[in-house]
Amino acid sequence: MTLTILGLYLLGVLSVGLLSHRLFRGTGEDYFVATRSIGPFVLLMSLFGTNMTAFSLLGASGEAYRIGIGVFGLMASSSAIVIPLVFVAIGTRVWELGKRHGLLTQAQLMRTRFESNALGLLLFTVLVMLVIPYLLIGVKGGGLTLNAITGGQVPPWVGGLVITTVVLIYVTYGGLRGTAWANTFQTLVFMVLSAVTLAYIVNRLGGLGPALDRVQAAQPELMVRGERIPHLKHLSYLLIPLSAGMFPHLFMHWLSARRSASFKLSVIVYPLCMIVVWVPSVLLGVLGHDTFPGLTGPAAGGVLIRLIEHHAPEVLAGLLGAGVLAAVMSSLDSQVLALGTMFTQDVVRHHGLDRRLGEDKQVLIGRVFVVAVLVVTFALSLIVDTSIFGLAIWSFSGFAALVPLVVAALYWRRATAAGAMASVTATIITWITLFARGGSTPGYTVGGTGLMPVVVMFLASASALIVVSLLTRPPRAELIDQFIAPRHGR
Amino acid sequence: MKNHPLAWVAWATMLVLLVLHNDFWLWQDSGRLLGLPIGLAYHVLFCLVTLASLAFLVRVAWPRPRFPESSDSHPSSRAD
Numbered sequence: 001m002t003l004t005i006l007g008l009y010l011l012g013v014l015s016v017g018l019l020s021h022r023l024f025r026g027t028g029e030d031y032f033v034a035t036r037s038i039g040p041f042v043l044l045m046s047l048f049g050t051n052m053t054a055f056s057l058l059g060a061s062g063e064a065y066r067i068g069i070g071v072f073g074l075m076a077s078s079s080a081i082v083i084p085l086v087f088v089a090i091g092t093r094v095w096e097l098g099k100r101h102g103l104l105t106q107a108q109l110m111r112t113r114f115e116s117n118a119l120g121l122l123l124f125t126v127l128v129m130l131v132i133p134y135l136l137i138g139v140k141g142g143g144l145t146l147n148a149i150t151g152g153q154v155p156p157w158v159g160g161l162v163i164t165t166v167v168l169i170y171v172t173y174g175g176l177r178g179t180a181w182a183n184t185f186q187t188l189v190f191m192v193l194s195a196v197t198l199a200y201i202v203n204r205l206g207g208l209g210p211a212l213d214r215v216q217a218a219q220p221e222l223m224v225r226g227e228r229i230p231h232l233k234h235l236s237y238l239l240i241p242l243s244a245g246m247f248p249h250l251f252m253h254w255l256s257a258r259r260s261a262s263f264k265l266s267v268i269v270y271p272l273c274m275i276v277v278w279v280p281s282v283l284l285g286v287l288g289h290d291t292f293p294g295l296t297g298p299a300a301g302g303v304l305i306r307l308i309e310h311h312a313p314e315v316l317a318g319l320l321g322a323g324v325l326a327a328v329m330s331s332l333d334s335q336v337l338a339l340g341t342m343f344t345q346d347v348v349r350h351h352g353l354d355r356r357l358g359e360d361k362q363v364l365i366g367r368v369f370v371v372a373v374l375v376v377t378f379a380l381s382l383i384v385d386t387s388i389f390g391l392a393i394w395s396f397s398g399f400a401a402l403v404p405l406v407v408a409a410l411y412w413r414r415a416t417a418a419g420a421m422a423s424v425t426a427t428i429i430t431w432i433t434l435f436a437r438g439g440s441t442p443g444y445t446v447g448g449t450g451l452m453p454v455v456v457m458f459l460a461s462a463s464a465l466i467v468v469s470l471l472t473r474p475p476r477a478e479l480i481d482q483f484i485a486p487r488h489g490r
Numbered sequence: 491m492k493n494h495p496l497a498w499v500a501w502a503t504m505l506v507l508l509v510l511h512n513d514f515w516l517w518q519d520s521g522r523l524l525g526l527p528i529g530l531a532y533h534v535l536f537c538l539v540t541l542a543s544l545a546f547l548v549r550v551a552w553p554r555p556r557f558p559e560s561s562d563s564h565p566s567s568r569a570d
Binding site: 073077080084088208212223224260261267269270272484485 | 504517519526533534536537
């Protein structure tokens with residue numbers, strides 16, 4: 001039964017993705033950004049679905065099992081306010097410039113804004129390096145989850161291969177429109193299934209109140225933040241969701257919006273979407289102690305799957321598996337398409353032999369790169385171990401540290417190419433330094449103070465940008481007028 | 491075109507919310523609110539208040555186009 005439901009779900013996703021191809025216009029702009037035609041609802045589902053990974057369903061419940069209800073404030077409500085503000089302050093401005101200058105990638109934006117090929121190349125390299133662990137987490141996490149949910153019937157590598165193949169088909173065929181449509185379908189699936197799973201299991205536990213009472217009697221520390229979440233950690237975690245400002249896959253979805261006003265629904269409804277997905281994950285993680293007390297290590301991380309197997313092994317397991325697949329694939333597809341677009345535009349088109357690449361050829365090369373990125377990701381997923389999961393927070397921190405760069409590009413007339421290079425370089429240096437110190441320590445904070453490493457990276461990046469920009473010659477006013485509206489009286 | 495007179499209120503509300511996100515006064519409180527542990531209920535309510543505040547921000551402080559001429563037309567130039 002579990003496998004049948006999973007198979008039906010995958011067929012549904014493929015159908016939605018392939019159906020979108022009917023609207024394909026055959027141009028590069030249509031393949032990469034759906035001719036900037038996506039409306040408010042599909043944009044909301046795409047942005048939210050792309051940002052939610054398997055971590056939101058499984059990782060969050062595992063973390064809540066370990067440290068309690070504070071996970072929601074740490075990771076969910078912080079995103080509920082920071083990410084919509086990123087959409088307003090960065091997303092809408094990027095959309096406007098993307099449409100004005102025909103931009104498709106972040107490196108294009110920085111290269112033209114700062115008139116620096118070196119900056120474009122450096123940024124391209126850093127972004128690819130930061131996205132790779134994110135991709136691996138999706139393929140590997142999805143494979144391991146399917147293996148657990150099917151009771152070992154589907155080996156992890158087969159699960160990873162199935163996920164990779166389905167994404168490959170609808171992304172190469174449907175481009176961004178196929179990705180956006182498939183994301184909409186998948187986001188609705190995992191939002192509904194999160195709520196259904198919570199309702200079903202809580203009912204089986206005899207109701208929320210009695211179940212919470214039992215857990216509180218046994219482990220009262222899970223119901224408070226207490227010593228497990230230091231104040232400074234909670235405060236500095238607010239910087240992590242800023243990473244949305246530099247995610248290549250979100251950048252690509254921003255460009256696909258029909259109008260600036262298309263962002264409004266996403267900005268308003270995002271906090272509600274966070275509640276729908278994260279409250280069930282966190283509550284089920286805490287309630288896991290009622291059925292499975294004393295889990296440690298990877299067993300604690302898989303508490304949600306254990307709950308499902310115990311309380312509803314057949315139908316709900318299949319539905320939850322579909323929900324996890326939905327969360328994984330709705331991120332993986334956008335990340336892969338973003339990387340394919342970056343390779344096509346920033347490497348082949350900009351640094352290659354032919355800058356006037358025809359529309360057909362752009363689409364063909366884009367598809368070839370999507371296939372190549374997926375094949376390499378799947379191959380890497382076979383050889384890296386599960387310690388890759390610990391890289392997620394480091395990947396987010398690197399993206400967040402690059403946000404001063406995009407803010408300066410959009411708002412600060414005085415920002416220079418040298419300042420931008422210094423910002424990226426400072427991010428690289430602080431990231432490597434802190435990762436060398438704490439990369440292998442789960443829950444690492446700077447000097448054990450509770451301060452998240454992202455704060456140091458962000459401050460170094462912003463300081464380098466400001467100081468070096470002020471020490472170097474200001475950029476041409478005519479150039480800046482193309483990106484930041486001319487001052488009055490000019 | 492001038493900014494909406496309440497635009498600053500919308501942005502100030504966001505700043506206040508960012509401060510209120512740090513509910514340190516509830517750190518050791520194990521009580522319940524609306525059937526949920528209070529530390530969780532507070533942040534669910536925080537999300538709902540944020541939603542309402544964002545709706546207000548969208549209404550009064552939505553960014554005006556910097557280049558109105560290109561906002562509803564096709565791109566005039568291309569980066570490569």
